[in-house]
Amino acid sequence: MESWKDLLNPDFYITNGGLWIVLFIIFAETGLFVGFFLPGDSLLFVSGIYATKIISESFGSTGSDFIDTTILASLIAIAAIVGNMIGYWFGYKSGPMLYERKDTWIFKKKYLFKAHDFFEDHGKVAVIMARFLPVVRTFAPIVAGIVKMDKGRFLVYNVIGGVLWSFSLVYAGHYLDKFFQVQFGIDLKRHLEWIIIIIVIITTAPVLIKLLAGGDKKKEIEGSN
Secondary structure, eight states: OOSGGGGGOHHHHHHHHHHHHHHHHHHHHHHOGGGTTSOOHHHHHHHHHTHHHHHHHHTOOOSOHHHHHHHHHHHHHHHHHHHHHHHHHHHHHHHHHHHHSOOOSSOOHHHHHHHHHHHHHHHHHHHHHGGGSTTHHHHHHHHHHHTTOOHHHHHHHHHHHHHHHHHHHHHHHHHHHHHHHHHHOOOGGGGHHHHHHHHHHHHHHHHHHHHHHHHHHHHHHHHHO
16 A cells, blocks of 8 residues: 555555455445545446456456446445444444433534434435435434434335445446447546546535535524524
8 A cells, every 4th residue: 555545545445455345345434433434436436347357356257247247236235235234233222322421512412303303204315315425324324323213214225225326336337437438439447536536526515515504504593693
């Protein structure tokens, strides 16, 4: 590893670890506190570009690009689903301690009650869409467990979100690479840095906009008071 920046580079994991490190990264990013900084969306997209190579080196190619890519997307979906279940379990077990904890300037129990209401009203959107938001997807299952979201509902939305996330990004990486090569003679493998930057911008934009909007709203409320 040349520098710590390699930890944010999806190509680093694929080149040096192959399928198993990719699956571990996806599991860690969706199920462990420490995984929030790891590449998720970009890792899936780049994995899609290398799908046939990854599967061929791990199990041997099936001879079909579609089947190889589908196998990769399916394995990633399983890792993401299991990761979320671990995050949910952690939140579920630690929740009682948080509800009994006294309020501090950092922690306030009212936020747990608000989160509970949010997951009750928007559980489907919260769990599914969180998959496509960096950092948020790491903590969403933990919060769902803390607020005691119904296990059956969480499992269903977890599976739906995991499948949509993995298949959409892996397929996008694989078939966009082929499209650009056929139509424009451009090999996306030679432009991974730009691809990663673009994906990061697209996926983090909603979070940044939400934070900025929330900050402006808070200032307006404080100003009116």
